[in-house]
Amino acid sequence: MKKALITTLTTLAITMAAQAQNIAITGGTIYTQTNQGVIENGMLLLKDGKVEKVTETINVPDGYQTIDATGKVVTPGLVGAMTSLGLVEVESWAGVVDASVDKTQLSNTGLAFDVSYAINPDSTLLDVSRIEGVTSAATTISYTDYLFHGQGSVITLQGDQPVLRPRAFTVLDLTGHAAEQTGGSRAALWVTLNQLFSEAAQISKIPGPAEQWYGLTTRADIPALQNIINGKMPLILEADRKADILQILTLKQQYPDIRIVLMGAAEAWRVADKLANNNIAVILNPEHNLPSSFEALGATLENAGRLEKAGVTVAIGMETHNIRLATQHAGNAVANGLSHAAGIASITSAPASILGMQDTIGALAAGMRGDVVIWSGDPLQVTEYAEQVFINGEAIDMQSRQTLLRDRYKALYKQSDKPTSHYIIPAQ
């Protein structure tokens, strides 16, 4: 029964992809991620690539193609909270990886780097991720010897121009790893950081090529630093240790306009109230529960749940090749104290708001991008899956290099019990 429905949906989707039109998704449980909450048996209208409206009554207007989602779950497209999508094909030892940056003359801090120039919309990771419900993502540098991981972009996972917002955020490593890179001690790391901020705060105008400049930063770093200080660009701080998180709260007192987000944050639950009071959201891996370092002795499966109870916004999803596992990670957070509603939010509306993109992605409200997923059931269950994904109002082709490889070898075994010696005929 379920199989028949999938076939119908897929066939329908492929037909529709060719001719973008207005779509009505009817029935189903709709997670709007807005004040409308969860609507049982509602209707979602997509028009001109955007969400037109979500209603509790099903009354399909003329000129809309209807997709029956009865018995299924409808959510906004998932937002990858922190990835390097589009910047990496194969991470290790496989040629250029734009998610990794070595020393250059351009920057002293890493802030000047801008990944929007490097994103490849033809990366196979995008197909692999989007057929599982991921429709947009934060993407940035994953490895560099610099303190800052450049300026990241928010991208959509479909189309030739994937960048939704360039220079959307920056990530700053404040873990022991960063201390290693900065004199081998936080005693040097934090003074460096304070110096950088105070330098940028004092400059009213970037020194020109003819002017002398003796700062710690380079000229290319300064504008980004200023955008952080004045709150135009969110600053995502990576730290696990309670003491480091408290130090971050001090930074927030000094520069109240900075939009701070905490990432990693194994011990965040120990200072949950303070994070809530300072309106600091957290991006975390809820499965991190081992004392993996002296900075994460308090790692626990209950981190996400305890943060939610204190009123902290939690986002989940910190992988690249497997950002599709964000649903499983969120499910495990729910199994350990996070509410189901916050679990769904952690992979949709929460990362969208953390990235300052809440008016565009992560929720189903009139005027937002038409990024929608129809799930076979509860998206946080490992045995359920995305049946059809819509990006920018269009049903996408639910294929990837992985499904094609699968079909190719299924076809090979189908030829006979003992595959022949000639090379594989592509699946029809």
Place this chain on the structure above:
Amino acid sequence: MANFRFRTARLLACLLPVFMAGCQSTQSPDKTATAASDTQNTFLGANPNPYPSTYSPIEGEPTVITNVTIVDGTGQQIDKGMLFFKQGKIVAVGSTVDYPANATIIDGQGKWVTPGIIDNHSHLGVYPSPSIGSLSDGNEMTKPVTPGVWAEHSVWPQDAGFVKALAGGVTTLQILPGSANLFGGRSVVLKNVPNRTMQDMKFPDAPYGMKMACGENPKRVYGQKGGPMTRMGNVRGYRQAWSDAQDYIAKWEKYEQEISAGKTSTPPKRDLDLETMAGVLKGDILVHMHCYRADEMVTMMDMMKEFGYQISAFHHAVEAYKIADKLQENNVCSSLWADWWGFKMEAYDGIRENIPMVASAGACAIVHSDSELGIQRLNQEAAKAWSDGNRAGLNFTLAEAWTWLSANPAKSLGIYDKTGSLEAGKNADLVLWNGNPFSTYTKAERVYIDGGLAFNLNDPASWPVSDFEVGQHVEGEAQ
């Protein structure tokens, strides 16, 4: 299911019979070696088991679980069934079973019972938490051929990861050395009962394994350090070492023959690397081979025929689905992730249906972790593979899929005669789940090892705390 060959029923005491005074003596009492004898007409061999298991099971009580959904690990499911165990062994499994009046009765309404999960690819203890250089003892990256190192000599039993894996229903696990080397060393199979020493955890009478690695890792690690720097260099390295092992066996056989003939003879010098490899060629040590690519795995299976040994399992075999038929023909298991892919070139062709496609060809499929986090929820990894396979038309029942988590890994470790399924006479290694074990939200409620209650979800005070965690500011709170 795969027609898997069992080759390791022999006891550890006779692991390397050619070299062993003890074993030799049972066959030829007249040639029993006297202690510290230096006479040269007496056979002198190595102690086959110098670091023996000192494991003793947690005391259990006769227990019956009633009204429970049973997945027995052989592919069968019994709804509203009963399971009775006592003195460390499973006594009866069925719709109804007899049990004595003094048995502890657990109402399994709404719950499931499965065999304990067996992870045949773990680095707990050798790459423990905290993951710092001081405790990083998993890869003897000093030369490409180091079969003489034993992972058990690196295992730090205070790794908090053991307890977390226990909470995930893992009752048995194989600890492997890392994959930098062509021959990485011996593995050890442990009962997941955290204790003071590795030997207190060592699975009694489990055969040793030997880790080998294909492809990218050895060439990357040694390419600039004297080689091998290519895949062809890797294969040359394996073959030369196997040839040396054959030569080593011949020397010991010659010595043994001379002693048998009553001649005086000097024993060959022990070579610990070749001793492990000889154990493989004798069929006593099982080969666990890190190999991703289909074409390389086929080369490795030809090499195994060339030198006359058996590969027990390919690990991480991301491309196993491409040669599932050949894996079935050669009785080689595949230890697999549900969905890891792409982190290096030889993992680029990963697909989500790898595990069910291997199983569908009748080959032995195993879900493994290679991860201190993944090992905590291998049931979910199996669930994903099962669901993905069913979507692709490879229809397995949940009970069939559970063989990927217990029976097949037990076979790959040579311990299926003892554990890996819920059958009368086997060790009572089992998990009571508080719901369907293929749900994200389900947890292991009670984990029994040899009939002893090793983990009880509802009694946090009883959860083991490692020495490393004692006295830290968050001790007990983090849980």
